[in-house]
Amino acid sequence: GIQVEQSPPDLILQEGANSTLRCNFSDSVNNLQWFHQNPWGQLINLFYIPSGTKQNGRLSATTVATERYSLLYISSSQTTDSGVYFCAATSNDYKLSFGAGTTVTVRA
Amino acid sequence: NAGVTQTPKFQVLKTGQSMTLQCAQDMNHEYMSWYRQDPGMGLRLIHYSVGAGITDQGEVPNGYNVSRSTTEDFPLRLLSAAPSQTSVYFCASSRGDRRTVDTEAFFGQGTRLTVV
Numbered sequence: 001g002i003q004v005e006q007s008p009p010d011l012i013l014q015e016g017a018n019s020t021l022r023c024n025f026s027d028s029v030n031n032l033q034w035f036h037q038n039p040w041g042q043l044i045n046l047f048y049i050p051s052g053t054k055q056n057g058r059l060s061a062t063t064v065a066t067e068r069y070s071l072l073y074i075s076s077s078q079t080t081d082s083g084v085y086f087c088a089a090t091s092n093d094y095k096l097s098f099g100a101g102t103t104v105t106v107r108a
Numbered sequence: 109n110a111g112v113t114q115t116p117k118f119q120v121l122k123t124g125q126s127m128t129l130q131c132a133q134d135m136n137h138e139y140m141s142w143y144r145q146d147p148g149m150g151l152r153l154i155h156y157s158v159g160a161g162i163t164d165q166g167e168v169p170n171g172y173n174v175s176r177s178t179t180e181d182f183p184l185r186l187l188s189a190a191p192s193q194t195s196v197y198f199c200a201s202s203r204g205d206r207r208t209v210d211t212e213a214f215f216g217q218g219t220r221l222t223v224v
Binding site (some may be wrong): 001004030031033035041042043045048086088090094095096097098099100101 | 139141143148149150151152153156158166167196198200202211212213214215217218220
């Protein structure tokens, strides 16, 4: 299956700071998703973005399919943004491959 | 619209016991799957189904069985639980419609399983 790598593994932010999370994938994709796993363990869909750019409030994401990477931007971070952010992708089927995640800690 | 519903949320089993984790979706999605999440790791695919009556193995299928008799339900069975199966289990569904190229996956709330 497709290989997904995320960086950085850990990120500590001061409230109000901006940050960028990166996801590299090994093959062309027909599905690329970003999830936020909150402290209660729930997986929250952030973006379904196999290509292009999307924005949702303080979060935005860009996928450059030809260069096999996706970026998640967090602006004006808040403590509620803490958690683990996962990138997941699939190429020609529905079997999502997950990265190991980026653990984000936002300090007040 | 409940989305993907998993039961139970928590379960403790003794080694050798069997149990079934339930998963139901009300979005009429064709594709359903089961993942496990171990500490510090991403999710790994256990089994998946592309429609009623069709199932296949994922990355880590050993020790688990599945069946798909209806579009809505996709239960995961542990026949003889082992401590190595202590994990958090997630069920997911997606539209699975290549014509619309919309394959966004939605996840249930997870089942935290401990095998002692």
